[in-house]
Amino acid sequence: MPYAMQITRAGGPEVFERIHVPRPVPGPGQVLVRVAAVGVNFIETYQRSGVYAVDYPLVPGVEGAGTVEEAGAGVTGFAVGDRVATTEGAGSYADYMVLDADKALPVPDGVSDDVAAALPAQGITAHYLINSSYRVQPGDTALTYAGAGGVGLLLIQLLKLRGATVITTTSTPEKAELAREAGADHVLDYAEVPRRVRELTGGRGVDVVYDGIGKDTFEGSLDALRVRGTLVLFGGASGQVPPFDLQQLNAHGSLTVTRPKIDDFLLGAVERRWRSEEIFGLVADGKLKVTIGARYPLKHAAAAHAAMESRATTGKIILLP
Secondary structure, three states: OOEEEEEOOOOOHHHEEEEEOOOOOOOOOEEEEEEEEEEOOHHHHHHHHOOOOOOOOEOOOOEEEEEEEEEOOOOOOOOOOOEEEEOOOOOOOEOEEEEEHHHOEEOOOOOOHHHHHHOHHHHHHHHHHHHHHOOOOOOOEEEEOOOOEHHHHHHHHHHHHHOOEEEEEOOOHHHHHHHHHHOOOEEEOHHHOOHHHHHHOOOOOEEEEEEOOOOOOHHHHHHHEEEEEEEEEOOOOOOOOOOOOOHHHHHOOOOEEEOOOHHHHOOOHHHHHHHHHHHHHHHHOOOOOOOEEEEEEHHHHHHHHHHHHOOOOOEEEEEEO
């Protein structure tokens, strides 16, 4: 009988339970996917710990990759044996998951199951950040934080492919080297922002800041921007930014601040396929490298969460059923 990792109450990583579950049956418009690999995301630690309100019991996970084993009534475009991935699933911490077919992303040849599971959430995030939240142009200078993290490593590479100069931050020499290998032009300590950013740009400031840290970096991000620059606040790893006076945007030089989330950049099949096909295509062509920092057996989901919460990891964490 298939297994899943379930949470029945809020708490630490130890609340995970490995349970037997019936093999799911896809409904109309759905596919049954045999999960080959699962992407672990920080939101799942919030759901497990009770920071985000969820209904228990819960099998976490929105991201994963695998093979279609059964298609429900009315499904077109997918057949048994097709390889798919998603970042819009439910209950992917399991041997099987049922997925709406319109949220399944085809996985091209040349992309492994591990990479296919590691890429959707962070890859699509990086894609909408540079194409939609602020469209990066050749010659732009961008600041992004956590350059050795999963999004950070992808974002650096995509920015360089776009022709931008990239300034990033890391917390250790080892992480700094990873960021440089990804193509970062300048790697700073967090405490050096915004002073060093101003020095590196001749006092002008950067065109855009991509900030997934939040509370601890927000003020420095504003101070690092050029006149009429854009701050894209896409996460809150250090906590959420408290309310602030909009007049600060005026005082800092007519700045723009936006707070996107991935759901609003996956509105329909056309947008979903555009983003996923570009990202997967770059990987298949060898132009974009996905760094998998750690692999854990699915039954060790608790250890994966503990590692993520320690913030000592680099790249993406995946689970293997």
